[in-house]
Amino acid sequence: MSKLRILMYHGVSADGKRDGLTVDTDQLEQHFHYLWSNGYTPLLFSELIACHAQKKASPTRRC
Structure with missing residues (x-):
C-alpha cells in the first residue's frame, strides 16, 4: 500500500x-525545486478527491 505525503505551509x-x-519565498522555492528534482509533482486536493471518487489510484511519485 502506498502512502500519501502531504506538504502544507501555514504561511x-x-x-x-x-x-x-x-x-x-526563497525557502519555498528551494523546497519546490527539491521536490521537482526528485520526481514529485503536486496533486491538488480536488484531484485526490476525484481519484478517490472514481476509485482510481493516484499517480506514483506525487505529493
Missing part, C-alpha cells in the same frame, strides 16, 4: 520574516 512571507509556521 509564506514575501518580506523574509519567518517563524515556526512561516517560510520565506
Whole structure:
C-alpha cells in the first residue's frame, strides 16, 4: 500500500520574516525545486478527491 505525503505551509512571507509556521519565498522555492528534482509533482486536493471518487489510484511519485 502506498502512502500519501502531504506538504502544507501555514504561511509564506514575501518580506523574509519567518517563524515556526512561516517560510520565506526563497525557502519555498528551494523546497519546490527539491521536490521537482526528485520526481514529485503536486496533486491538488480536488484531484485526490476525484481519484478517490472514481476509485482510481493516484499517480506514483506525487505529493
